Amino acid sequence: MLATSPISPLPRCPRPLLLRSTPVMGFQLPVVPLRGFRKRVSRIEASDCNEHSSFSGVNNSVMSTVGKSTNIAWYECKIGKHERQQLLKQKGCVVWITGLSGSGKSTVACALSRELYSRGYLAYVLDGDNLRHGLNRDLSFSAEDRSENIRRVGEVAKLFADAGVICIASLISPYRSERDACRAMVPDSFIEVFMDMPLELCEARDPKGLYKLARAGKIKGFTGIDDPYEAPLNCELVIQMKNGECSSPSSMAEQITMYLDEKGFLKA
Numbered sequence: 490m491l492a493t494s495p496i497s498p499l500p501r502c503p504r505p506l507l508l509r510s511t512p513v514m515g516f517q518l519p520v521v522p523l524r525g526f527r528k529r530v531s532r533i534e535a536s537d538c539n540e541h542s543s544f545s546g547v548n549n550s551v552m553s554t555v556g557k558s559t560n561i562a563w564y565e566c567k568i569g570k571h572e573r574q575q576l577l578k579q580k581g582c583v584v585w586i587t588g589l590s591g592s593g594k595s596t597v598a599c600a601l602s603r604e605l606y607s608r609g610y611l612a613y614v615l616d617g618d619n620l621r622h623g624l625n626r627d628l629s630f631s632a633e634d635r636s637e638n639i640r641r642v643g644e645v646a647k648l649f650a651d652a653g654v655i656c657i658a659s660l661i662s663p664y665r666s667e668r669d670a671c672r673a674m675v676p677d678s679f680i681e682v683f684m685d686m687p688l689e690l691c692e693a694r695d696p697k698g699l700y701k702l703a704r705a706g707k708i709k710g711f712t713g714i715d716d717p718y719e720a721p722l723n724c725e726l727v728i729q730m731k732n733g734e735c736s737s738p739s740s741m742a743e744q745i746t747m748y749l750d751e752k753g754f755l756k757a
């Protein structure tokens with residue numbers, strides 16, 4: 490809602506709190522006022538609304554059209570990314586883990602989240618598989634839907650980074666141009682990590698039996714089998730096998746944590 494809309498030129502105040510008992514299934518329930526709540530509300534009414542609201546921010550009233558959304562304006566809050574980062578003592582960023590199915594993306598994402606948690610940092614994992622259970626449940630594995638999947642996760646990751654959180658996105662994200670578009674959403678705060686594991690290893694692991702189904706022609710368009718994977722050309726970190734051995738998930742997580750530390754993301 491616009492604070493300076495022509496319809497309501499005055500700054501909007503929070504609605505006064507009505508402490509009234511509500512009938513529920515024929516019974517009149519007593520009201521137990523929350524301690525301190527009345528006080529907080531009256532403080533807001535007394536000071537902030539009359540002084541043009543110290544908790545709201547700046548709306549420059551420039552109307553835009555973005556995609557199919559017409560006549561929209563950006564509303565800026567006074568508490569911004571900087572304040573949240575100070576609070577959390579870290580910098581919001583996106584750690585984007587890409588690679589074939591079975592390359593270890595989810596494992597390293599969770600290991601990194603645990604490593605950061607144990608050091609007192611707030612991280613959140615956006616896992617491709619998990620997001621397809623909700624936000625992205627309407628998307629298939631066609632090229633068009635994968636692109637939309639990556640775009641949406643990029644947008645959500647950007648919000649987490651803006652919240653000051655270290656957002657760990659782990660999804661196949663097979664297309665270079667879409668990953669680059671996500672990078673462009675959070676310039677200077679995007680750390681692309683390539684799980685550079687050979688297809689043979691991923692296929693041998695096959696924890697969900699999907700490669701087997703794909704080889705048998707029962708899954709069409711499976712990444713690495715009959716659908717493309719475009720490896721990053723210029724990413725921040727590449728995780729590979731050494732002497733035919735895969736290092737442990739926790740040492741991979743340490744490698745990423747070290748990078749975050751070196752680049753200053755682990756301080757406000």
Ligand SMILES: Nc1ncnc2c1ncn2[C@@H]1O[C@H](COP(=O)(O)OS(=O)(=O)O)[C@@H](OP(=O)(O)O)[C@H]1O
Nearest residue numbers: 590591617618630635638660661662663710711712
């Ligand atoms: N056709 C096809 N190709 C690749 N993967 C498939 C496919 N069908 C289902 N799956 C399962 O979906 C998981 C990948 O989802 P993502 O959202 O990460 O994929 S993508 O980024 O949109 O390409 C992937 O999970 P991970 O193994 O964790 O990568 C698979 O379990």
Ligand SMILES: Nc1ncnc2c1ncn2[C@@H]1O[C@H](COP(=O)(O)OP(=O)(O)O)[C@@H](O)[C@H]1O
Nearest residue numbers: 590591592593594595596694696735736737738
């Ligand atoms: N560093 C590792 N060393 C050994 N096995 C691993 C490692 N990382 C993952 N795995 C195993 O490989 C399989 C695939 O890992 P997963 O994280 O599910 O990959 P992805 O998310 O890329 O599909 C799982 O069975 C997991 O236990």
